[in-house]
Amino acid sequence: xxxxxxxxxxxxxxxxxxxxxxxxxxxxxxxxxxxxxxxxxxxxxxxxxxxxxxxxxxxxxxxxxxxxxxxxxxxxxxxxxxxxxxxxxxxxxxxxxxxxxxxxxxxxxxxxxxxxxxxxxxxxxxxxxxxxxxxxxxxxxxxxxxxxxxx
Amino acid sequence: xxxxxxxxxxxxxxxxxxxxxxxxxxxxxxxxxxxxxxxxxxxxxxxxxxxxxxxxxxxxxxxxxxxxxxxxxxxxxxxxxxxxxxxxxxxxxxxxxxxxxxxxxxxxxxxxxxxxxxxxxxxxxxxxxxxxxxxxxxxxxxxxxxxxxxxxxxxxxxxxxxxxxxxxxxxxxxx
Numbered sequence: 279x280x281x282x283x284x285x286x287x288x289x290x291x292x293x294x295x296x297x298x299x300x301x302x303x304x305x306x307x308x309x310x311x312x313x314x315x316x317x318x319x320x321x322x323x324x325x326x327x328x329x330x331x332x333x334x335x336x337x338x339x340x341x342x343x344x345x346x347x348x349x350x351x352x353x354x355x356x357x358x359x360x361x362x363x364x365x366x367x368x369x370x371x372x373x374x375x376x377x378x379x380x381x382x383x384x385x386x387x388x389x390x391x392x393x394x395x396x397x398x399x400x401x402x403x404x405x406x407x408x409x410x411x412x413x414x415x416x417x418x419x420x421x422x423x424x425x426x427x428x429x
Numbered sequence: 430x431x432x433x434x435x436x437x438x439x440x441x442x443x444x445x446x447x448x449x450x451x452x453x454x455x456x457x458x459x460x461x462x463x464x465x466x467x468x469x470x471x472x473x474x475x476x477x478x479x480x481x482x483x484x485x486x487x488x489x490x491x492x493x494x495x496x497x498x499x500x501x502x503x504x505x506x507x508x509x510x511x512x513x514x515x516x517x518x519x520x521x522x523x524x525x526x527x528x529x530x531x532x533x534x535x536x537x538x539x540x541x542x543x544x545x546x547x548x549x550x551x552x553x554x555x556x557x558x559x560x561x562x563x564x565x566x567x568x569x570x571x572x573x574x575x576x577x578x579x580x581x582x583x584x585x586x587x588x589x590x591x592x593x594x595x596x597x598x599x600x601x602x603x604x
Contacts, residue, residue: 289584318591318600321536326544326559328537331449332458339444342462343437346470 279305284312292319431476431485439485440469446561447493453556454497455504456545464500468493490561490571494553501549539599543590551586558583 279301290296306313401409403422431439444465451464471492472485479485544555557563557571558579565576565583572579594600 289580289587315591318594319587321600322540322587322590322594323559325537325540329541331452331560333445333449336441339441342444342466343440343469346440346466346473349466349470 281305281309281312284309285315288312288316288319292316292323431479436473436476439489443486443489444469447489450490450493450556450561451497453544453560454494454552455500460500464493464496467496487567487570490557491573494571497553498549536594536599539594539597540590543593544586546593547586547589551582551589554579554582555586555590 279298284291284302284305287296287298287302291299291302296302306316406418406422447468448461448465451461452458455461455464468489472489475488476485479488544552547555553572554568557568558565563571565579568574568579569576591600
């Protein structure tokens with residue numbers, strides 16, 4: 279086994295969770311570099327747990343649990359309410375705006391229609407027919423129909 | 430779903446553990462108590478959505494870790510401001526004095542101090558693995574990370590502690 283592989287598996291070896299225990303053990307006996315790594319890690323891990331943390335008894339925590347249960351939610355609950363209200367206002371304003379805009383549009387369209395209806399042609403029907411002598415009557419009627427339909 | 434009674438049981442089981450974790454991360458008693466309070470408050474709000482203890486504890490540790498991270502970040506910002514202010518006082522040093530530690534001849538204490546020099550990620554992985562004795566899988570669940578990443582981070586944290594202890598002569602440079 280190579281040093282690289284031992285290094286990779288050294289933590290599992292320390293925890294006794296590797297299948298290659300024997301190979302690693304053999305390597306550690308021969309290789310001082312890996313043996314040092316193993317010994318140093320063991321030293322660190324063995325000594326790590328020697329400092330105990332301050333801890334409290336049940337009564338201390340029991341007294342504090344009421345603060346957890348009684349603690350109210352902070353004001354951020356208001357945020358969704360504000361967002362909802364502002365969304366409603368935006369929706370209402372948009373609705374009102376589009377409604378007035380549509381009614382104005384309708385008014386201007388109908389005004390334009392009246393203008394078109396009242397629009398006077400520069401020539402009367404007869405004048406047109408007179409100027410289109412070389413076209414037969416049927417065709418003239420068709421042209422007039424087309425003109426009138428256009429309005 | 431966790432009822433009131435079970436929540437209290439879980440609370441009494443984990444309060445000291447969460448406190449220990451937060452204390453190791455923050456090095457401050459009051460901050461650690463705040464972390465316990467806030468973590469359990471958040472878990473209490475969501476108590477109806479947990480199916481079992483494992484999910485509950487994972488969630489609890491995750492909140493505690495994240496809250497501690499936030500605390501550390503806020504603290505580091507404050508520290509930066511403090512450092513700027515202290516530059517005006519040439520005789521003041523707010524750096525930790527490791528010389529004292531070597532004199533006290535206590536390896537455990539020096540390791541504890543070296544844990545403080547780890548990066549945030551290395552520190553939390555080291556604490557969860559070494560002190561809280563979680564498996565790699567459990568740590569990966571708490572940190573929402575991969576087992577491989579957790580393993581690598583743990584190895585790096587041990588290597589870093591080892592190197593620093595060597596520099597200080599606590600661990601001998603054997604040939």
